[in-house]
Amino acid sequence: MEPVTSGAVAPARNAFREQQWREAHERYLVCARAVFERLGYHDATVADIVEAANGSRATFYAHFRDKADIAACLFERTLPAGAAIYRRVTEFPEPSRELVRGWLNEHVLGFWVHYRVEVEAVNHAMGADPSVAARHYQWIVGAARQLEPFFVAWTGADEQVGLTRASLLVLQLERLCYHWLVRGVEHDRERMLDILADLWFRELVLLRAGPPR
Structure with a gap:
């Protein structure tokens, strides 16, 4: 990342x-x-x-360069911690819905709360500076690449498809956590964890299986 x-x-x-x-x-x-x-x-x-x-x-x-640039650089300091979180899910001997839910609860949600200032600043900076928005998308792709052990079967012409699927999974989680944990949109924590665990576990299984034949 x-x-x-x-x-x-x-x-x-x-x-x-x-x-x-x-x-x-x-x-x-x-x-x-x-x-x-x-x-x-x-x-x-x-x-x-x-x-x-x-x-x-x-x-x-x-x-x-300006205020948007320093906000982006501030967020970049969080990237090693974010990368470590996504690598952690690849270390499960065999992923299960329960393990994924525990990972989300213990590691992912805590990251967004801990770095809420950086996240809030960079999201505003993206609206002010297209170059920061472009950098943000590359950060998403970098996070998705941490999940590479799940999409090693996506090779050749399918390689980009596998990476895109993983990137969309990360982007969906990032957007939800921003509005929920940073902007304060109310959600029931346990219900949201159940939904996220279902989505992530299902998608990780599909990624590992490789492209449909």
Whole structure:
């Protein structure tokens, strides 16, 4: 699940300057998260982030294109954790509906709650910047690739079909969790877990079986 990186690229520096660059980059990300959590994405400004970081606009723009870009970079920090979650489901010796339900309950839903600030910010950023939306779709595909052990039978002309099916499964879960756990649309947790477990278990079985012949 490789991040699609920001347009800002660190120029070649000696080791000390490179460390300074990385520390400044991280400071802006940490402060951006705090500002987005306090003010919300729409009300937050680059000036708010710069002030929180005790930095300058020139330094900000040396690292990020704009507010949407820093929101995207902030979300990219969650990608390793997201990848680990999807890999976990491939480690079941033999998937069952009960194991899938437990995975959803213990790992997936917790991820969305823990990273709600990052998720909220990047969803707003997608609406403001088409390039962030494009990056987001690549993140979805990257997550789907973690499920590759389930679609190894999809080869040749069917390989893209298998990946697309897995991507749609991830995208459906991502959209539901955003509206439910981040935006606060009410759902009965146990009922929703039952529905998601049915959908995921059925689709994982179909993916593993390979394309219909």
